[in-house]
Amino acid sequence: MIKFFRKIRQRLVTENKFSKYLIYAIGEIILVVIGILIALQINNRNLNKSNLKESKEFVVRLKAEVKSNIGFVKEEIEKKESQRRSSLAILKMIGEDITKLSSKTLDSLIIITMANGNVEFKNGTLNEGLNTGKVALIKSDSLKTRLYGLPSLVEEVRSGEKYMNEDLNEYFYPFIYEHISFRQMDFEHTAHGELIGPSKFSSHNNLNVLNILKFESLIDNIFYNSNVQIDNYQRLKNELENLYELIEEYE
Template sequence: MIKFFRKIRQKMLAENKFGKYLTYAIGEIVLVVIGILIALQINNWNQERLNKKQEHQILSQLLKEYTSNLKQINQKIEIRKEMLNSCFRLLQYQNEKPESIDQDSLDAFLFRITIRPTFDPELSVSNELINSGKLYLIENTDLRNNVSSYSSFLSELNEEELAIFDLTEKQLIPFLRENYQIGRMMMVLLDDKELRAKITMGEVNNYDTMKNLVQKSDYKNLLSHPDFEDYLLQLISYTAYTNDQSTGVKEKTTTIIDLIRTELKK
């Protein structure tokens, strides 16, 4: 093809047809430019197709990631609700006659208030997108911004979870150990399959029941201790506020999931 055009140009020059040659040269340049533009457009189409395919794969992975995170945050919210209920029941026990209190229930409530649930999201896909600079492959700006800001959005929740952890680990559990036999309340947990599942503890099949391995202890001093009420009220305050923060994280997680599903339907 190049040789063909070259021969035409040479013939025109030989015949001294400069005007026609100039017109032809301009036409040839236009054809070359058009060819380049077509090639670029085809390349853009191919790249856009590849980007769309990659975006779809990324969105599918993100959907699994944030669906898992939503399930986890819901579990942590429910556990904290059980903690709050246990705190209120223990406060009520202070005004009840000792002989009317079921110690198995008491031990179950005591264990629940010592649980220290934390939200530990799976963010491997999100972090990889951010660190590799591939977040741009997500065309939806709202979704892109929500994914990029998700980790920083968790900071306040993490702080509140840490406050509960410190209160429980450094003050409440030592207090219970000093004023009560906490071994039995641990055994009550091992009998509670539903609760073990929520806090991802494995099965214990060595015994039909675990609570009978530990002797019952007197709980009267514990319930009448003034510090016990203070710990319960402080834990209620911390836990309620932490669940408020968790609800915000749940809403943001749900928003991301909805945006992903909308993009996948396109």
């Protein structure tokens, strides 16, 4: 085909038909441009199909990830609510006659209040979408906006977890180690209790901790922080549930 057009050009030049050669040259340029445009259109169509396929596959994986995270957050909310209830129960025990209280009950409540909080959260698919531009391929503006905003909300939740865990590790644990017999707690509450036996400090009574002001303040702080974290987790759960609904609508 290229040889054919070259021969035509050569014949027009040798015959000194410059005007016809010019018209022919312009026509040839137009044909080349049209060919390029058609090729670009085909390429764009193929690219759009590829992007659409990638976008659909990404959204399917993202939906599964969001669903898992909703479950993880619900589990952590339940743990924090248990921690809040336990700390509140301890606060209500303070000021009571310790001879009428159960040390075993207090031990159980303390074990629950000691729990650190770290919600399991999968974000591999979301990070992939943000880093590779797959989120940008999504046609729904409302869905994209929520996806772009999710990492900052997760970071807020992580900051709250970090603050509460540091508070437990730096203040509550050292106090408990000093004033509570862990051996006695393990003896009464763990599967290996019979193996280790009861505490040898028979005169020590874990209930005495209820008469210490610092213990009351520490428990009150746990109660307060638990409430804050529950609110944070609820916000995250609501956001994930809204996100899940948007993904379902988008599909």
